[in-house]
Amino acid sequence: MRSKKIRNMEEFAAVSGISRPTVSKYFHDPDSVRATTREKIEAALETYEYRPNIYAMNQNRKLTKNIGIVVPYLADPFFAEIARNIEERCIAAGFRPTLYSSHGDPSLETEILDGLRSLKPAGVLLAPLGRASDRSAVEKFCRDVPTVLFDSNIEGLGAAFIGSDNFSFVSQTVEYLTRTGEPPAFFEMKTPANPNANKRRIAYLHMMERLGFEPHVVSIPGEGWAFEEIGKRGALEILKQRALPTDAVLCSNDRLAIGFLSACYELGIRVGREPDCSLRVASNDDHPFSKFTCPSLTTAAHDYDGVSNRSVETLFELVESGGKFRSRTETLFPARLILRASA
Template sequence: MGASKIKNMEEFAAKSGISRPTVSKYFNDPGSVRASTRERIEAALKKYDYRPNIYAMNQNRQLTKNIGVVVPYLADPFFAEIARTIERRCIAAGFWPTLFSSHGEQQLENDILDSLRRLKPAGVLLGPLGRASDRNEIEKFCRDVPTVLIDANIDGVGEAFVGLDNFHSIPLMVDYLCRTGEPPCFFEMPPLNPNANKRRDAYKQAMTDLGHEPQVIRVPGDTWDFEQIGFDGGLQVIDGQQNKTNTVLCSNDRLAIGFLAAAYERGIRVGHGKDCALRVAGHDDHPFSRFTCPSLTTVAQNYESISERSVETLLHLIRDGKRGGERIEILFEGKLVMRASA
């Protein structure tokens, strides 16, 4: 352990008495070298306390092992869960994911794309801001780098989109609420990404198909602070008696969490019991939704399947090496999760 610090792979190869190509082969895939050679390399690693610069290795490859992962707002546990599952799948496939959050800011999203170009990633999984994105910048980036969009779809951009089928999940919830009580009004989230308007349109269509009049309630708000928007808007709705029904379908769970807090603030009991005055449902199966009071009825997105398919799709693009074909869209159905709130 008293040996001098090794600065690079060339020095390590010389010190350990193993050829540079063999050392490089080991770091790319330890199982690709003979067991006896692997033991010598690992003994030398321990002796010299050497760790290679993975990013430098990647930059010297024609095809790097870097994968960029970009989400619009990492403080949202929904995106944190998506990023977590994507990260695990990238690592299992032998790639090094680098995670970025654009925090709801267009300029930061553009800066992230510029940074990713310098990293020369093999591909990128991009959850764009959507309506707040600079479409021209994203289109230009996607022409340069194999890119699969997740969560928010921008029509015609990237090689593929993987996400939820809102026109299945929202009608699924509307049908359930209509069968079990009064038809719901729709408490709409700010249209920060394309999912907002798709869910509203899906609600209106589902209500019309069932012979009910849609009632959309839109409250002010243009930030990602959905819980606060749900709370403030919920107080407005309750105090102003804006809802013509005792059932409220929120366009995402974070809005619903805020709405539940507003109902509690006004002393309104939420649930489907005889002593309850209001039913509240959400969408997404946010990681906290099972722990609200009452627990939130919602539609679950399949985090595992969306993450797995998005990584599979990107890896296929990387390994196939063919780009510019027909863009594909892969949509997953939601699953109704019945809990105490509705």
């Protein structure tokens, strides 16, 4: 029969016959105590089924091991993938990450940042909403808590920004499409949820001018994060009206492209590089689902590992430097063109 439940470390130290400081030292690092002491503590753990409140222990440290990770929309597999990579790297380094999603809501993003302060985090990795964010709230948080921004940049905020080079994405897709067929139109939302979309449109206009082609930007109504639905609805209208000025389309992101491909299927329009296809579709991101669309999506790929690794490394450097860098740094990773059946 088991003994009574132990409520705290002081009670456990008393029943195990080990001093409170030694017990605490064991829970921070079992190898830091002598083997005989470790065996005695572990035998007592089996007897009393005691497990310390690691969260409370963490909060009592001057510098906790807590890491906050905030993304705009965790239901998006892109953010789920990059957050998974970041979490694994934090855990491997001995930190305790906590993941939050603002669900595209600026007021929730601000609420999350306010709540993170109570965790006394060693640092925070923040992918902000960007244009929709409450800049003053994010700015104040970054002053109070060591923060590295990733994926979505807000100029001047945070100690550093790690992300992808949007010009690299678009320059590769535009160059490929113009070299292999008609120059593409650019398919986007009128009110993009992510500031990267604006940078991609600007890159498209620049590349078309550089290559000597007339640009065609097709902006569809819609806002928020339901990109597939918005893309399909907008594409159905454009395609039914035969309003596309070219037989090649470059979508701002893969999720819009997935909606575009769905509209093409519904209307019986064949997409791809084969002679019986009437439309080519390419995009940007290499979304985790892009290889499974029909046809599979030609896209410019994020360096998921590069962004994840560098984001975590930069945050650790920031923590070790006392929470501040001499100046704000930005690191951009180039894209990699992946050719598939859609273009």
